[in-house]
Amino acid sequence: MIRIITAILIALWLPSAGLAASPDTAPTAADCSDFLLDLNHKPQHLAFLGCRADTVHGLKALVADYRVEGRHAETVERYFVKIAKMPVLGFYCCGWDSIGTSGRDGWLQAGGASYNISMGSGETLLNRREDWPKIPWFSVTVTRYLEEP
Numbered sequence: 001m002i003r004i005i006t007a008i009l010i011a012l013w014l015p016s017a018g019l020a021a022s023p024d025t026a027p028t029a030a031d032c033s034d035f036l037l038d039l040n041h042k043p044q045h046l047a048f049l050g051c052r053a054d055t056v057h058g059l060k061a062l063v064a065d066y067r068v069e070g071r072h073a074e075t076v077e078r079y080f081v082k083i084a085k086m087p088v089l090g091f092y093c094c095g096w097d098s099i100g101t102s103g104r105d106g107w108l109q110a111g112g113a114s115y116n117i118s119m120g121s122g123e124t125l126l127n128r129r130e131d132w133p134k135i136p137w138f139s140v141t142v143t144r145y146l147e148e149p
Contacts, residue, residue, distance in 0.1 A: 032062045035142045039110050043079040045072035046140060060146040070121075070135035077119060080106050080140075084117045096121035096138070105143075116143040 032051035036042035049065040056063065068076045080086040080098075084107055087100025097120040098104060105116040119140045126134055 032064070035062075035064045035115055035144065036066070039108060039115070041083060041108060043076050045069065046076055056143055056145070057149075059149060062144045062146065064142040066140040066142070067137045068140065070138060071133040073119075073121075073132050073135070073138040074129070076138070076140065080117055080119060084108050086117050086119065089119060089121075091127040094123045094125070096124070096132075096135075113144055116145070117141070118143075 032053060034042070034048040034051070036046065037048065042048075046066050046068050049067060051062060051064040054061055054063045077086075077089055077098075081088055086106025087098045087104070089096045089098050090100075092099060098106070098118050105118045107117065108115045117140065119138060121135050121138050124135055126132070132138075
């Protein structure tokens with residue numbers, strides 16, 4: 001009985017959260033695109049690499065990949081800190097990453113959909129911000145989850 005009530009509550013809650021959709025309107029891999037351009041939140045110097053359907057943390061998602069040259073990474077970082085509340089990048093072990101005290105990602109909300117934004121350098125020994133121009137690329141990932149945990 002508890003499972004039935006829980007299932008009913010979830011079914012009622014998901015549409016209001018903008019996560020569930022009818023089969024005719026549910027996002028698919030065909031909806032994968034340059035999300036930041038579509039949302040009018042793509043900073044200068046950020047290059048779109050592609051978009052793919054994927055499974056992230058066990059959940060179906062659409063993932064858009066971007067990159068920015070190290071010499072422009074600070075500008076892109078500042079933009080996402082401001083508009084998406086992404087944590088400032090810190091150096092952890094062997095690379096720069098947007099891991100903050102309240103989580104890893106920034107996020108944007110648009111038209112009932114949420115987009116998580118993270119940024120990192122990949123593996124590097126350059127651990128001072130002043131050296132960012134020496135890092136060839138920083139990656140930015142924008143994830144739109146298609147289901148709830």
